[in-house]
Amino acid sequence: MQPLSCPFLTNPELGFLDTKTRQEPFAWPVRVYYEDSDAQGLVYFANYFKFMERARTEWLRSLGIEQDALMRDDRRVFVVVDTHADFLEPARFNDELLVTVNLVSLARASFLIEQQIFRNSLDGALLCRGTTRAALLSTDTLKPVRVPASLFEGSPP
Amino acid sequence: MQPLSCPFLTNPELGFLDTKTRQEPFAWPVRVYYEDSDAQGLVYFANYFKFMERARTEWLRSLGIEQDALMRDDRRVFVVVDTHADFLEPARFNDELLVTVNLVSLARASFLIEQQIFRNSLDGALLCRGTTRAALLSTDTLKPVRVPASLFEGSPP
Amino acid sequence: MQPLSCPFLTNPELGFLDTKTRQEPFAWPVRVYYEDSDAQGLVYFANYFKFMERARTEWLRSLGIEQDALMRDDRRVFVVVDTHADFLEPARFNDELLVTVNLVSLARASFLIEQQIFRNSLDGALLCRGTTRAALLSTDTLKPVRVPASLFEGSPP
Amino acid sequence: MQPLSCPFLTNPELGFLDTKTRQEPFAWPVRVYYEDSDAQGLVYFANYFKFMERARTEWLRSLGIEQDALMRDDRRVFVVVDTHADFLEPARFNDELLVTVNLVSLARASFLIEQQIFRNSLDGALLCRGTTRAALLSTDTLKPVRVPASLFEGSPP
DSSP states (O other): OOSSOOGGGGOGGGHHHHHHHHHSOEEEEEEOOGGGBOTTSBBOHHHHHHHHHHHHHHHHHHTTOOHHHHHHHSOEEEEEEEEEEEEOSOOBTTOEEEEEEEEEEEOSSEEEEEEEEEESSTTSOEEEEEEEEEEEEETTTOSBOOOOGGGGTTOOO | OOSSOOGGGGOGGGHHHHHHHHHSOEEEEEEOOGGGBOTTSBBOHHHHHHHHHHHHHHHHHHTTOOHHHHHHHSOEEEEEEEEEEEEOSOOBTTOEEEEEEEEEEEOSSEEEEEEEEEESSTTSOEEEEEEEEEEEEETTTOSBOOOOGGGGTTOOO | OOSSOOGGGGOGGGHHHHHHHHHSOEEEEEEOOGGGBOTTSBBOHHHHHHHHHHHHHHHHHHTTOOHHHHHHHSOEEEEEEEEEEEEOSOOBTTOEEEEEEEEEEEOSSEEEEEEEEEESSTTSOEEEEEEEEEEEEETTTOSBOOOOGGGGTTOOO | OOSSOOGGGGOGGGHHHHHHHHHSOEEEEEEOOGGGBOTTSBBOTTHHHHHHHHHHHHHHHHTTOOHHHHHHHSOEEEEEEEEEEEEOSOOBTTOEEEEEEEEEEEOSSEEEEEEEEEESSTTSOEEEEEEEEEEEEETTTOSBOOOOGGGGTTOOO
């Protein structure tokens, strides 16, 4: 699935990442609570972005990156540059969701993540898919800094 | 990836809407409270989508559309089909923002809105721009229904 | 700890519940994400109420009560009548919290829950304590209905 | 209305404040958007705390206190020590609310605010009432500092 027909996404240099993560994507469960729903009885659309951000945080943690330490010790923060989501089917109050994280490309100062949200499991209904481009910023200069090549090397197979 | 330079957007049939709304876009002020900020001291990225939704709600209200009455009396709700945002400069706690709403195209069962978020005024820094495609759903069938041509006719000049 | 000096809380009839649940309280882990923090770098105060509500939802689930089925099949919803929280020490971005749930009293049409939020574990720093009184409402009449005595009987020891 | 039967609230020294503010309370309008509602079709209970905090922020602004400048220039932040709310009648999606702010007591290092939320106007239905005790903290020491007597003197009559 390629929500964006962007050459960036098919960069051969990044093919191995793509292949590797697509086979066994990182996935994080999220339960839908009352706080996430709205008067339509469904998940409020902006909250899917929160769910995807939680999964990205847990994916970074699985790679050994704790963002509070990164901010405090390395004076670096991740910021979202742009993001997009397609809402295919609604999630409802009390649903259990599974949110995947795939790193699809890594540029000098930013990287692109592709995510999917399923009901219950990877075999469940696909409810939402999204992309997020993030950069690494220095908290001192508020300018982008190089994303070290080694940053995502701890990625689980 | 070019979320905005879409043929859809320059559809000559829609040119009049585009021209008209760009000249005097609907704009809605939003104050940034503690609830909107995060530990980076900036507005949490997903909250810009809330700000844009508030402005769309007020734009609909300016056209005479009250969404609670629409749901209760007409059994219709608007749902977001897809949405996208570019984050250009961060908004900070206590900032006063101005959020614009431009209807850029109207299809049979959906419409596309383009929005911008400025600091203070239309002359202030452009912080965020986004697009949202929305559909009108029947609450009985949960299927899209035709968006009546007259719906947006109350649009202010 | 008794945040409210209310005779209700020391009702001897309810002592057994109190004793039982204090010994092995239901506890639910909550991770603090960026969405939960604010520009002070701490958890935004109103979000502790969300964390406590998540833990109550999971406590109800542990008793066999799924609130979506309760709403759909039995046409009953829980509503918060009043709530209170003392903020003792701040939780920070990326903290792992543990939220307890103790049923301290059960009246005809409402019940009182006492909760605590610890950092990391029950041996960690106590960050917040709160009480919530909830009622069971009919979705048809929007009036309180009797809370069945059996409702909380599935409570784990 | 005295939600807490606390001697603090009837301190004769503070009677003048009480009387003054009760006569013409500061009030701030809040519109209920989809983001504020939940699957019960009503405002999610924790969001009333956000509404009350927005009104407190605007009340402080009306007294000349901008909290971003307070944090940056004076290295002081307000923090909530404890808070309480009674939910009397539900607010619904698209409601227009009016949130009052009354300073009811001022101690050395904290102050107590009493708030009410009405539908539409001060003559409308009373939906919620709450109290919040806040302190002023040094961002350097994270310890409470004296709340200057002059702080709230700009209070409108």
